[in-house]
Amino acid sequence: MLIHREEFPDNTVTQAKWLLGKLVVRHTDAGLMIGRIVETEAYLHDDEAAHSFRGMTPRNRSLFLEKGHAYVYIAYGVSMMLNVSAGKAGVGTGVLLRALDPVSGIELMEKNRGIAKLRDLTRGPGRLAQAFAIDLSLQGLDLCRKGELWLAKDGHKVGKIGASKRIGITKNADPLLRFFVKDNPFVSGPGALNR
């Protein structure tokens, strides 16, 4: 069921952990896809690694929206990244979704990715965005309303949560701001299996 905005934690780190186990629902003309979040990273408002660190720009403005909106950007000119904004309106902070456990619509994800290997469909931020047909047209979308893309919860129990340094960044790389569900095969990078 749909998640209301008041249910989102106010703190970005808390939200990054809280999003684990929640569902991403994507509705397109081609069909419905659902995935369970198993890996996230927190980007704080005073965080040198965050796109918002040097203030609002045309690219990062969605990060400054109230918690529960989509911030989409292109990494390395090729991969789409999906973030969930956090905190109050005007504060540039959010959570990057790094991996999903496919729940429904797997055939459509395979079509979008151009491959059929289940574990590679949504393991990694660029891959999950491609599988779910995430693009800049979803920029700033309210994820607390049913539409093309929204967030949902169910009765699922989340397993043990691990933490690590964030992946692929050089600035402010030390804090443990990456969170993942332990022993889930769809987690990218360190911690995917017993470690």
Added chain:
DNA sequence: AGTGCGATTGACT
């Protein structure tokens, strides 16, 4: 107007 740099991925040794 020009430059440098990534919150990655996929191909290859």
Added chain:
DNA sequence: GTCAATCGCACTA
């Protein structure tokens, strides 16, 4: 394990 492709965007002048 290593490494290059690739391009939008922020920054400098």
